[in-house]
Amino acid sequence: xxxxxxxxxERTVERLKHLGQKIKKQLEDPEEGDLTIETKVRSKSNxxxxxxxxxxxxxxxxxxxxxxxxxxxxxxxxTLMVASKTKExxxxxxxxxxxxxxxxxxxxxxxxDENTFDDQDESxxxxxxxxxxxxxxxxxxxxxxxxxxxxxGPIKINDSGDIIDGMNMGTSGMAINSIVDHFEFxxxxxxxxxxxxxxxxxxxxxxEDFHKEQDAVIIGTGGQPARGARRLIxxxxxxxxxxxxxxxDGDPWGYYIYSVLKSxxxxxxxxxxxxxxxxxxxxxxxx
Numbered sequence: 293x294x295x296x297x298x299x300x301x302e303r304t305v306e307r308l309k310h311l312g313q314k315i316k317k318q319l320e321d322p323e324e325g326d327l328t329i330e331t332k333v334r335s336k337s338n339x340x341x342x343x344x345x346x347x348x349x350x351x352x353x354x355x356x357x358x359x360x361x362x363x364x365x366x367x368x369x370x371t372l373m374v375a376s377k378t379k380e381x382x383x384x385x386x387x388x389x390x391x392x393x394x395x396x397x398x399x400x401x402x403x404x405d406e407n408t409f410d411d412q413d414e415s416x417x418x419x420x421x422x423x424x425x426x427x428x429x430x431x432x433x434x435x436x437x438x439x440x441x442x443x444x445g446p447i448k449i450n451d452s453g454d455i456i457d458g459m460n461m462g463t464s465g466m467a468i469n470s471i472v473d474h475f476e477f478x479x480x481x482x483x484x485x486x487x488x489x490x491x492x493x494x495x496x497x498x499x500e501d502f503h504k505e506q507d508a509v510i511i512g513t514g515g516q517p518a519r520g521a522r523r524l525i526x527x528x529x530x531x532x533x534x535x536x537x538x539x540x541d542g543d544p545w546g547y548y549i550y551s552v553l554k555s556x557x558x559x560x561x562x563x564x565x566x567x568x569x570x571x572x573x574x575x576x577x578x579x
Contacts, residue, residue: 307427398415431471
């Protein structure tokens with residue numbers, strides 16, 4: 293199987309090594325009383341709205357995780373386990389799903405009635421911690437989530453040498469993977485992007501040939517949009533200069549979905565520059 297190489301692999305490995313070298317240096321220093329890892333605080337208190345850029349951003353507050361602090365020790369261990377595993381993936385040119393990482397690293401700690409991870413939410417949060425601690429995003433760490441979202445419309449995409457034609461995907465559409473940064477837009481005859489919240493409405497629009505008659509790329513998010521869909525919308529808007537319209541239910545949840553696409557989310561505020569599309573406009577729907 294050929295190695296999976298990404299543009300930032302060398303830089304990602306260096307960032308992970310730097311994290312490990314800091315721990316090693318602390319271990320070797322007789323004056324050092326503890327082992328520590330610093331990560332940016334991702335809570336509401338450290339999230340700011342940048343009015344000039346029209347999106348959320350993460351502030352400058354940091355939290356320190358200490359190995360000898362009983363409330364930090366477990367998360368400290370988990371952080372180093374996941375960091376080591378992702379470094380291995382990048383160096384070997386392999387990828388893994390975030391669920392796969394959870395199962396690979398979950399086991400009983402020898403001599404203790406404790407598991408390394410109790411559920412996947414723990415490992416998912418550690419992955420985000422590593423993103424903020426190293427500055428390497430999940431995709432650079434060779435980690436992916438399950439595909440979520442569909443694409444239809446007059447656009448051709450080069451996906452690692454394979455050309456995907458959005459006009460020839462039947463009624464199922466192109467599944468949107470969580471890693472899309474390597475996509476190259478070969479040809480585009482669309483003049484807009486229509487982001488649709490519900491699968492039922494996507495099906496109706498496709499049945500009515502809306503994407504063909506209106507020269508539109510339809511992206512169905514199936515509810516709250518995943519990172520891959522948000523990144524793809526951002527890329528298509530910036531690289532192809534296509535306006536983005538968000539078609540949601542006219543209720544608070546629909547408006548929240550729009551706000552995440554437009555300004556970013558609090559949990560991923562540190563990635564708003566690549567996931568948010570501040571120029572997106574809302575088309576609400578009421579029944």
